[in-house]
Amino acid sequence: MSALPQATIPGAAGWRLPATRSDADYRLHVPAGARLLLARGWLWLGLAALIGSGLFSVLLVFSRTPGINRLLPLNDLFHVALVVHVDLSVLVWFVALAGLLWSLDDSGQRLRQGWAALALTGLGALAMALSPFLGHAEPIMANYIPVLAGPAFLAGLLLFAAGVALLVLRTLRNAPRLGLHFDGRGALRFGLNAAAVATAVALLAFAWSWAAVPATLAGKAYYEILFWGGGHALQFTWTLLMLVAWLWLAGECGGTVPLSPRVAVLMFALALASVFVTPVAYLAYDVASVEHRAMLTWAMRLGGGVALLPIGLAVVFALRGAPPPTAVLRPVRAALVASVLLFAAGGAIGIFITGSNVRIPAHYHGCIVGVTLALMGVVYRLLPALGYRPAEGRLANAQPWLYAGGQLLHITGLVWSGGYGVQRKVAGAEQVLRSPAEIAGMGLMGLGGAIAIVGGLAFVVVALRAMRPRRAAAAETAAAS
Numbered sequence: 001m002s003a004l005p006q007a008t009i010p011g012a013a014g015w016r017l018p019a020t021r022s023d024a025d026y027r028l029h030v031p032a033g034a035r036l037l038l039a040r041g042w043l044w045l046g047l048a049a050l051i052g053s054g055l056f057s058v059l060l061v062f063s064r065t066p067g068i069n070r071l072l073p074l075n076d077l078f079h080v081a082l083v084v085h086v087d088l089s090v091l092v093w094f095v096a097l098a099g100l101l102w103s104l105d106d107s108g109q110r111l112r113q114g115w116a117a118l119a120l121t122g123l124g125a126l127a128m129a130l131s132p133f134l135g136h137a138e139p140i141m142a143n144y145i146p147v148l149a150g151p152a153f154l155a156g157l158l159l160f161a162a163g164v165a166l167l168v169l170r171t172l173r174n175a176p177r178l179g180l181h182f183d184g185r186g187a188l189r190f191g192l193n194a195a196a197v198a199t200a201v202a203l204l205a206f207a208w209s210w211a212a213v214p215a216t217l218a219g220k221a222y223y224e225i226l227f228w229g230g231g232h233a234l235q236f237t238w239t240l241l242m243l244v245a246w247l248w249l250a251g252e253c254g255g256t257v258p259l260s261p262r263v264a265v266l267m268f269a270l271a272l273a274s275v276f277v278t279p280v281a282y283l284a285y286d287v288a289s290v291e292h293r294a295m296l297t298w299a300m301r302l303g304g305g306v307a308l309l310p311i312g313l314a315v316v317f318a319l320r321g322a323p324p325p326t327a328v329l330r331p332v333r334a335a336l337v338a339s340v341l342l343f344a345a346g347g348a349i350g351i352f353i354t355g356s357n358v359r360i361p362a363h364y365h366g367c368i369v370g371v372t373l374a375l376m377g378v379v380y381r382l383l384p385a386l387g388y389r390p391a392e393g394r395l396a397n398a399q400p401w402l403y404a405g406g407q408l409l410h411i412t413g414l415v416w417s418g419g420y421g422v423q424r425k426v427a428g429a430e431q432v433l434r435s436p437a438e439i440a441g442m443g444l445m446g447l448g449g450a451i452a453i454v455g456g457l458a459f460v461v462v463a464l465r466a467m468r469p470r471r472a473a474a475a476e477t478a479a480a481s
Helices: 034-064 074-105 111-133 151-173 184-212 219-252 261-275 277-284 290-320 330-351 359-382 394-418 436-466 470-480
Strands: 006-008 016-018 138-140 147-149
Touching: 034 074, 034 111, 034 359, 034 436, 074 111, 074 138, 074 147, 074 151, 074 184, 074 219, 074 359, 111 147, 111 151, 138 219, 147 151, 147 219, 151 184, 184 219, 184 261, 184 277, 219 261, 219 277, 219 290, 219 330, 219 359, 261 277, 261 290, 277 290, 290 330, 330 359, 330 394, 359 394, 359 436, 394 436
Parallel strands: none
Antiparallel strands: 006 016, 138 147
């Protein structure tokens, strides 16, 4: 096979990779200039969120692991750790990576608004992470956005929401005009714009619920209704970002994606259309009604599934025909394959959920980790374009498989235990593990969770190594030699 022609990624300061072969070029342009600095800021926020989430997840996994959990003060510790872990690893991490991608894709105007959005979301995330140490607050395990019902956490959440609102407003005002004729890059940009629109709908839903939730409600019932509508809309944001990442990374890995840009845009548009069921649900039914909840759930299942299947199959086909990856692309390809695998596992588990048990977090962890791995692959691909070194070496190559393998063990243990009726969102004696099979299932969950924590922290280590100042890296290399 003859060598592929060389192509320079814009903004990569001379860093070169083989150009890919594809009928549709599903690659994003990375600009130079001030937007790169803003994108770096969002990347740093995302990494900080993962570090904080990893620290809290250690307590979370230990509190559910038989034997170890007896050594810990479990009652509030488990639930407090779960709240902060979920909010940092999902809400903050995903928003930070969305901010990174939107900052690179927009017109580059209104940079002050971009920096203000980053500052607000960063301060909000910091307040949420520190809130467990700033006084007692009741942990409330609401779906989508669990909270600590105390002034420090809630103030941080409001700051974070203000930052997200400013980020989305700037993104929509700076969104490029795409026209009606799409190439691969245009399709990806349409997907990113659709994700911004979905986030705007989610913010409107949160505000609408805040105004409409009955004043007589309190505690979990209040926050469950408050976050239900906006939380469903946010799932479309995360899914759209993942699908953009899948197509982009498949193209970067040299695969020929058997999906025309028009079909890709159609899939993104179908997912976006389902987002607009959200205001219809608010207009048609009371926010506290069963019909309101059911309509939003139906829209999420239908809209997400329609877009996922054809894009997922196209990406799998592209990877099968892709050439062997270069050293720089190995961690990118590993993250992409692991993402597709985990998301498929989570989706399959969701089909068999009955009742309220730990199969629900198994489904959730599979899907959410699928999104996380896709965004990790995006980070690996963008590091050189952001002015850093590429992520290479054994740890970078192993990290996606370590993280994905741990999560597969984790969700397998949860599914196993869920078959015996072990309940979700409980720990320690509250789990009521009666049989050796139940104990073994939760033990497997604990082992997988521990491996996944190591894999998640390995990603942070790999990224931080690549982001070190070049002089420091050169000094370390000289000292080692």
